[in-house]
Amino acid sequence: MFKKVLIAEDMDFINFGVRSELEKLGVKEIDYVQYCDEALLKLKSAHLNNAPFDLLISDLSFEQDHNNQKITSGEQLIKNVRNDFPKLKIAVFSVEDKAYTIQTLFKEHHINAYVWKSRDGLRELNRALNMIETSESIYISPELASVLACNNSVEITEYDIFLIDCLSQGLLQGQISEKLKELNLNPSSVSAVEKRLKFLKEHFNANNPAHLVAMSKDLGLI
Template sequence: MFKKVLVVEDFDVINSGIKMALEGLNIEEVDYISYCDEAFLKIKNAFLKGEPYQLIISDLSFENDGTPQELKSGDELIEKIRHEFPDLKIIVFSVEDKSYRIQNLYKNLKIQGYVWKSRNGLKDLRKAIDVVSTSDHFYISPDLNSVIHPKKTIEITDSDILLIEYLSKGLLQEAISKKLKEKGISPSSISAIEKRLKFLKEHFNANNPAHLVAIAKDFGLI
């Protein structure tokens, strides 16, 4: 079992629940931090002192209370951790259930567990900690298992990314169709582009093409 854990969460009521969930797990030291910048500094200082954290439990969303922050989300914190401490184990504990966001954390940022803040969230968190501490298996809350199941996961293709890139450059569907045809990409008709854009907007929960482009940029797709 882990001996030193850092919890990054800005709501006291959630922290109280996490404290209850961690009781009885024989974790010697658990620290709680409300800001992502402060969390990263604490992780770095612990490493430099030779007393590194073994597990980070982090939310994804943090309220803006006016305190200046370079890292404004759990995603940004995890990305920075992965850059400097690639072997540090991370479990996300969040209400977020969008598949593309979870897939980014799982595939690109290599987190070890994803626990959904649901009715069974604290029980699942205990399970996640046990799994991550004793194996190399990825843990995800049962209700979200289909998000990363290879037979059910919806893959974003290279042509999808190219389509979004053309949108970001202000190209209209007719011009995009022409570009795709020039590259030998099929289907490339205007109607096919319309259908794919509709699918991508629904998949990413985007309100319009501009919003789709913004989301794609946020997750490093373009």
């Protein structure tokens, strides 16, 4: 079993539950933090001291308070951690169930497990850790398995997300075009914006721009 585990979770009672499960599994060294910045610092410090962690368990949502943080979400933390520690095992323990978020975590940030915070979440976390500790297999909660099973041949890019986010702000196509030009993003012409938004509406079967924005929010794109 994992020997040294870091938990990134801002709720004390969840921290306590996760620590209890880790103790049942025989994990000898357990540390926990309530802030993402602190989590990254602990991982780096442990690595420099030749006593690295071999597992990170992280939530995705962290409430902001008086302590200003550079990293404000679990997804941002995982992105940074994966860049610095490509071989570290990462398990997400979260209530988030949006398809795009989960797909991104697996496909781009290469997490090892995604456990949904359900009534049986802690016992399921136990099962997930047993699986990923002994193999390179990934684990995802059964309730969310269809998210990865979806065969979506169309890749939604950062450009697409930018367009939809602009729509959510009430910008017209001409205004979106100007914003793209200001940021040196291409294609930036009004016709290109119009064509891509038309494609996205058809792809998501959205009736109008407002419907496209609403569906994108439901999927976790924006």
